[in-house]
Amino acid sequence: MKVLVLVDHDRGVLDELTFQAMTAARSLGSIDAVVMGDYPALAPDLAQYGAEAVHVVTHDLLADYGSEAWADALAQAMLVSGARAVIAPGTDRGNEVLAHVGALLNAPMVANCNEITAGDGDWSMIRTRWGGSLLEEATLTADYKLVTITPHALVAEPSSGAGTVQMLAVELDESVTRTIVADRVRAEGGITLQTAPVVVAGGRGVGNPENFASLDELAELVGGAVGCSRVVTNNGWRSHAEQVGQTGNRVAPDLYIACGISGAIQHWVGMMGSKRVLAINTDREAPMVTKADYAVIGDVNEILPAVIAAIKAR
Numbered sequence: 001m002k003v004l005v006l007v008d009h010d011r012g013v014l015d016e017l018t019f020q021a022m023t024a025a026r027s028l029g030s031i032d033a034v035v036m037g038d039y040p041a042l043a044p045d046l047a048q049y050g051a052e053a054v055h056v057v058t059h060d061l062l063a064d065y066g067s068e069a070w071a072d073a074l075a076q077a078m079l080v081s082g083a084r085a086v087i088a089p090g091t092d093r094g095n096e097v098l099a100h101v102g103a104l105l106n107a108p109m110v111a112n113c114n115e116i117t118a119g120d121g122d123w124s125m126i127r128t129r130w131g132g133s134l135l136e137e138a139t140l141t142a143d144y145k146l147v148t149i150t151p152h153a154l155v156a157e158p159s160s161g162a163g164t165v166q167m168l169a170v171e172l173d174e175s176v177t178r179t180i181v182a183d184r185v186r187a188e189g190g191i192t193l194q195t196a197p198v199v200v201a202g203g204r205g206v207g208n209p210e211n212f213a214s215l216d217e218l219a220e221l222v223g224g225a226v227g228c229s230r231v232v233t234n235n236g237w238r239s240h241a242e243q244v245g246q247t248g249n250r251v252a253p254d255l256y257i258a259c260g261i262s263g264a265i266q267h268w269v270g271m272m273g274s275k276r277v278l279a280i281n282t283d284r285e286a287p288m289v290t291k292a293d294y295a296v297i298g299d300v301n302e303i304l305p306a307v308i309a310a311i312k313a314r
């Protein structure tokens with residue numbers, strides 16, 4: 001069976017989760033890689049993970065990422081290569097593009113698979129559900145199979161392939177430009193939520209947007225970043241970019257300070273990789289408190305100013 005693997009890259013910079021997807025795909029058959037945009041230089045790296053052919057798909061609209069443009073081009077690559085199965089890494093791009101391909105081909109798309117076994121036409125799979133708290137056994141019966149692989153569910157194993165570059169110029173209609181990267185602005189310096197060694201995160205217990213000033217101040221003092229729960233973003237207290245959890249960011253700082261956050265599973269999955277967790281909460285039975293390494297029981301709006309004063313006094 002010929003399986004295509006969608007290569008996730010950012011203007012020619014590979015996302016290494018692609019290699020995990022290629023490793024998973026090799027168990028299903030012979031694999032070809034599909035690179036959107038004129039980036040044939042990626043071929044040697046892809047050959048090292050088993051790509052027999054590397055389809056380099058070109059069009060002016062593929063110079064940067066656009067979900068619909070990538071999906072339309074990928075569907076064309078499937079037709080040209082005769083492949084009826086596509087595996088992609090379970091990245092934002094991988095999931096978004098395959099969802100669009102599914103819509104184009106009227107085919108089901110299966111996200112976040114950990115294991116796939118190819119049977120007699122059907123595939124059996126184990127996939128991650130509910131933010132990692134459930135593993136589901138599923139069977140995929142479809143003419144076109146579109147699957148993304150859960151990040152870090154397996155280790156990428158090299159395996160040599162020919163890596164023959166095949167250029168493919170596609171036709172794309174202007175209608176696929178509804179979402180396309182038009183410009184980029186690089187934020188200089190500063191600490192991001194993803195890289196901060198300390199995340200000071202606030203939940204409903206913080207009380208109101210003004211009280212987040214203490215979290216901002218503490219984060220600044222300890223060289224950290226501010227995060228929050230979904231209740232906080234739903235209330236409009238902070239931007240969604242700061243949300244941690246299943247439908248927000250995944251973070252793994254050295255220290256996660258959870259201020260007035262109950263610790264619902266959908267929040268926990270976003271920060272469970274933290275090395276240490278400190279919970280500040282009025283409820284000693286809150287899940288965040290019972291799971292944390294350290295806890296302070298009390299009103300966050302009294303405790304944070306005291307902590308800030310103590311740090312400043314040093």
Ligand SMILES: Cc1cc2nc3c(=O)[nH]c(=O)nc-3n(C[C@H](O)[C@H](O)[C@H](O)COP(=O)(O)OP(=O)(O)OC[C@H]3O[C@@H](n4cnc5c(N)ncnc54)[C@H](O)[C@@H]3O)c2cc1C
Nearest residue numbers: 203204205229230245246247260261262266267281282300
């Ligand atoms: C499909 C789905 C996806 C979701 N995705 C996310 C997600 O990505 N991220 C996320 O966070 N949630 C997510 N949620 C929502 C999640 O289920 C919880 O509702 C949410 O995390 C609760 O936010 P919270 O802890 O701020 O609020 P609450 O659950 O209301 O908890 C508030 C906490 O603050 C404490 N508290 C109250 N007053 C004080 C005080 N003065 N001082 C100290 N502590 C105090 C309380 O004891 C309590 O523990 C999702 C839900 C669904 C269904």
